[in-house]
Amino acid sequence: MAAAIVSVSSICLSPSSSTSSPAQEMQSVVSTRSLSFQGLRASKALQKPLPVAVLFQKPSLRKGVTISMSYEAGMGVMGTKVGMMTYFTDVGEAIPVTVIGFREGNVVTQVKTDLTDGYNSVQIGYRRVRDRKLTKPELGHLSKCGAVPLRHLQEFRLTSVDGFEPGQKLSIDELFKEGDLVDVSGNSIGKGFQGGIKRWNFRRGPMTHGSKSHRQLGSIGAGTTPGRVYPGKKMPGRMGGTKTKIRKLEVIKVDTELRTLIVKGAVPGKAGNLLRIAPAKIVGKNIPKS
């Protein structure tokens, strides 16, 4: 009896799920899903797998998963920090610039679409390594698009992924021009366990005049009320070594011969650091509406 209910409800749902809008679909799916689930639990005899119609739902809705990756303003690449130098402009200004080099890589390894994965993104591989450095599952994933063994894989979530195919090589001169603004993110230099002054820019106490507190935190809260320290109170701890994004760096030069990108200013990490370079997300201009 319970089994019959389950199958009927899911069958009548299938035509609606393919045509209705996502919002309605969500509601209808959730309501019938819960009924069928109860039905499943009630009947001990029911050991069947999920009905076919349920399997054809959007993956994101099927498991109640929300995708939290934020959109990129455009396609980006991965690079390596090479070093810094000075660039003299025509006016005669000396500006500090960072040189970003590109190893063998920046190949599209997978294109995720709404239908297959629930969101649109392009996955890129970077930095060729020896076969032995990667596991067999990783190698299999890369051989599916015909790519060489690549160490790093990163996704760039876009509003539309037309024009990207697995195995496509991305070149920097197509994506970036001189004068563009880019966001560069990478792991910052680790500073270890640091105190409040270095980590949170606290001011230190007086060094003389009888002071006993020079580099301490000072007060960490009020009195009997609330009678506790708030979570998130800035305290000493590990500083650095985390993903940091530097926004709106100007591209000074795109050198195709040396395969470098020269941006104004500094980027996280030391020479050899993996960087993720994407077009700058500027409020009011090119942040996609999700």
Add this chain to the structure above:
Amino acid sequence: MASSCLRQVAASPAGFKTLVLSSTSSKPCRGAAHVKVQLACSFRGSALRLAVNASQKSNKHTRAIVAAEAVAETAEVEAEVVVSADEAPIVEVEQPEAPLRTGKSRKTKGLKNIMETLHKRAIEAATEGKNIPDIRTGDIVQLRVEVPENKKRVSLLRGICIGRQNAGIHTTFRIRRVIAGVGVEMVFPLYSPNIKEIKVIDKRKVRRAKLFYLRDKIARLSSC
């Protein structure tokens, strides 16, 4: 090195593979050279045949080039080749280790030369029209500097070079002079496009790379 090369060949799938090994030795030896190579190959039905080509003699050392071909296979092949060249080194390859590589060079492998090349190119571009003399500590120099704010050309500056910092395109030098009773130090990037002309007027004998001691000395020593 020789055996490591051969080891790589052995690892690849079966078939006929031609190997070229080269070994250099700084000790020129006379007589026949023995190249002992020990292999563990897992080919089927192919054995290693080593053919040695004539060696070349260069100024200081001789080189023996050994070409190897996988012909028929055995489980472990030990090949002894006698080089019948005139003068060839006696090389006994005992499976040397690969050169140790530190982590630092690994990170920027393949990207190292970029910085050098960029600095070189920038310096070449900056020195195209101008003639930049070699400024050393202790030189009395005279500069023509253009100030971009005023757009005037003049600004003749003079002084003794009290230090030079080499940093590729951002090589800088410090000029010191006592102007109207006040000691003035100026730092200039050597390859800045604002410096129109540099002239070395005089040289003073100094026994230091940086003449910061002039700051504590009497004004006469810093005026020029």
